[in-house]
Amino acid sequence: DGGITQSPKYLFRKEGQNVTLSCEQNLNHDAMYWYRQDPGQGLRLIYYSQIVNDFQKGDIAEGYSVSREKKESFPLTVTSAQKNPTAFYLCASTFTGELFFGEGSRLTVL
Amino acid sequence: KQEVTQIPAALSVPEGENLVLNCSFTDSAIYNLQWFRQDPGKGLTSLLLIQSSQREQTSGRLNASLDKSSGRSTLYIAASQPGDSATYLCAVDGGSNYKLTFGKGTLLTVNP
Numbered sequence: 001d002g003g004i005t006q007s008p009k010y011l012f013r014k015e016g017q018n019v020t021l022s023c024e025q026n027l028n029h030d031a032m033y034w035y036r037q038d039p040g041q042g043l044r045l046i047y048y049s050q051i052v053n054d055f056q057k058g059d060i061a062e063g064y065s066v067s068r069e070k071k072e073s074f075p076l077t078v079t080s081a082q083k084n085p086t087a088f089y090l091c092a093s094t095f096t097g098e099l100f101f102g103e104g105s106r107l108t109v110l
Numbered sequence: 111k112q113e114v115t116q117i118p119a120a121l122s123v124p125e126g127e128n129l130v131l132n133c134s135f136t137d138s139a140i141y142n143l144q145w146f147r148q149d150p151g152k153g154l155t156s157l158l159l160i161q162s163s164q165r166e167q168t169s170g171r172l173n174a175s176l177d178k179s180s181g182r183s184t185l186y187i188a189a190s191q192p193g194d195s196a197t198y199l200c201a202v203d204g205g206s207n208y209k210l211t212f213g214k215g216t217l218l219t220v221n222p
Contacts, residue, residue, distance in 0.1 A: 006153075031208055042114065042199070042212035043154075050207055058209070090153055097142055097208050099201075101153040 002027045006091050006102035013078075013085070013109050021076045021105045023091035030095060032074040036060060037088040037104075046089075049074055078107060085109050112137045112204055116213035123190055124221050131185040131216045133200035138178045141205035145174050145185050148197045148215070157198075158185070190220045 004025045013019045025032065031050050035043040045058030049068040063082025068074055074093075078085045086109045091102045113136045123129055133143070142161045146154040158167045158174040160183070166175040173186040183200055197217050201210035 004153075033209075035212075040214065042214045043201075043210075044212075045209055048207060048209060056207070092154075094208050097203060098156055098159045099144065099154075099208070099210060100156060101146075103153040104151070106151075 004091055004093055004100060004102035006089075006105050008105060009103065011105060011107045013107060015109055016080045018077055018079050019107065021078070021089055021091075021107070023074045023076065023102060024072055025074075025091075025093045025100075025102075026072060027093055027095070027100065028071070029093035029100075030071070031093060032068070033092040033094075033099070034058075034064075034066065034074070034076045035090045035092065037090060043090065046076065112140075112202060112211045114200060114202055114211050114213040116198075116200060116216050118216060119214070120217040120219075122219040122221065125190060125192060127190050127220075128186070128188050129190055129218070131187070131198050131200075131218070133183040133185070133213055135181045135183075135202045135211075137202075137204065138181050139204065140178065141203040141208075143174075143176055143183050144201050144203070144210065145172075145183075146199045146201065148199060154199065187218075190218075192220050192222050194218060195220050 033048040034046040047066040049055035145157045160176045171188040197215040199215040201212045
């Protein structure tokens, strides 16, 4: 079945460690996005990519990095520079403007 | 900067009621508006997408309307069921690389 796969579903990290969240899609979508969701807040855009080997910062890119080496894959690295990384992270993709989301990854910093 | 507001923040209704969820946005220059459903701890599921040139879209018991000039959209759910219980989010696309601005959502509880 076509869709977006995020892994891991749950991740625990110690302060000072970098972690990478995986996002893979088999929908043949050109554009991919990373959002962060915190309780009581709307989704906020971290990074997005329109084509392979190109990506742009969203509203809250500080402390995060991404790569887009393949059309299917858009991994997000949460670096130690991110001051408050505990959150629910959502990956999405689109071809025509209708966004489709993965099931999310919940990151907890201990 | 676009701002999206959803009212009410939470809504509890008995099963079988028809209900309306509201979404307002500050900048009427939008490309499209999308309604999503989110179950606890899960990702978002797309419900309806309304292009800026459209006034409404329907899918089953769901009907979404769009009034760009007033900056409003409504999601109408007919004959609500307990399985409709979830958080409903609206998001607007300002036309720049399909980047969406989201509201904070309405938490709907349908009681049997």
